[in-house]
Amino acid sequence: MTDSPQPSDWRSESASLLATRYGLESWPDAEVVSSPTIDLQLRHRSVRKFTAEPVTDAELTSIVAAAQSASQSSNLQIWSIVAVRDAERKRRISEAIGGRSYVEDAAVFLIWVADFHRAAKLVETQDIEATTVGYMESTLVAFADSGITAQNALLAAESLGLGGVFVGSIRNNPAEVVAELGLPEFTFPVFGLAIGHPDPTEQAGTKPRLPQAAVLHHEQYDAEAWEQPVSDYENHLAEYYAEFDKPNYSWARTIVRRLGSAAGLHGRDRMRDRLREQGYDSE
Template sequence: MTDVLSTVLQEQLHKRYGAQAPVAGGVANPTLELLLRHRTVRRFLPGEISESELAVIVAAAQSASTSANFQFTSVVVVDDPALRARLAELAGGQQLINDAAVFLVWLADWSRNIELARANGHTIEATEYLDSALSSVIDVTLSAQNAATAAESLGYGITFVGALRNKIDAVIEALGLPEHTFPVYGLAIGIPDPADPADIKPRYGQSVVVHRNTYTPPAAEDLADYLDRINTYYREQELPEDWVKNRLAGRISTKESLHGRQGIRNTFNRQGFPLK
């Protein structure tokens, strides 16, 4: 069994890294196999997730590490079709929000802890600083990733939907969110459509992202290697293949490329996060 897993892991590593993939050797188990085969699923078949499955997925989310046990994560389960359609519209017309078996909106949530502190006679000055908001976003991210992995372990596919932040104020209104909460992203979970061509997507080589003791700028040939692999992937997916032009530059070249997210600081402020 270990030999079979090692072979599978090596194939997955090759898809991630190409010829520079690390050698798995005898390091193999089902958890690693699950993590390494992750792919984004954007096409779902009709079907539902049981309430017991959803409860265990949320339990996995709540089992993630959390800063000082503050448990900043809240999740809105969106099962009303009209509300899903509204969120899909706000996220740029993403049909997968409607098609997924379940759609979850993950919130960075200071509200209940602030209420507890105030109810017990404490001030909340420290919550006004950027680190407090950052801590809550980190917490919700750890939780949501746990949920995604749990869902994949049950055979479901997942897609994170950051485009909810494009029209963040409208999302807050649609979900009726209170002060001191902030929607970070959505998570679509459902039955993967076998016809969905998406596969394991290439990542930067470890020589680019791993540093020993001090930061080392990436070598030009290592960056070129990644561009060759990611452009080949998109070409095989019959998508525009110039990753730098069509994706990187498309997100960072101008503030308009943020599609409305350039105003998020103002939304944080209105939600009770001064970000000092």
């Protein structure tokens, strides 16, 4: 325990949160270390149904400050957010990516932008061309920093009682999103984050994650470690979905669909071309 005091039964509550995170009845380990921050993280679920209550400017300011507080590669700060509240713009973006009610119903739709525009302009003031923007490393860094900062934002929103869902499907149709947001050269829409007040009628809970035996390797990567935990997870996730009236769900089937054919990428198989159009040659 490192942050503010917890109620006296925090240990059992944290153990229960850990168990739920892995789809277990109870947490087998007697030793539980937690904090209010970790408990909040363990409680995370994506929210796709929102009430009409707005997100205030003060809330947005704090959420963005939390995002900016994340570590930054070389302190370059090569990302930006476009906050969309306008109902018509949200509707058009939703339409461009195949129709997403959570984009339209969110109080605010935040689009993370990999952004070398600002830095490149700064370099140009010195009569130097920003040649490394076209390198693959620049693409990777801008995308990595976008992810790191955006998760800070979602956690901040959740700490305020708000909820949200990331929207990677804006990359189904980056060209239309670029046009809608007026994104200049050296910028690229990475993902959206729909934020609002959770509608309590939404049928969703804490979605179990892979057992740690699948994701945590000690000292060296164990290439054989995946099989048993993945098989256990198949059952945990099927039980989770059955609870919400989705019988016969298979995680394996989802992974196969996504990795086994370009069709599973919903138009995102041409990403290098889309990046090039925005000045990210990614060579």
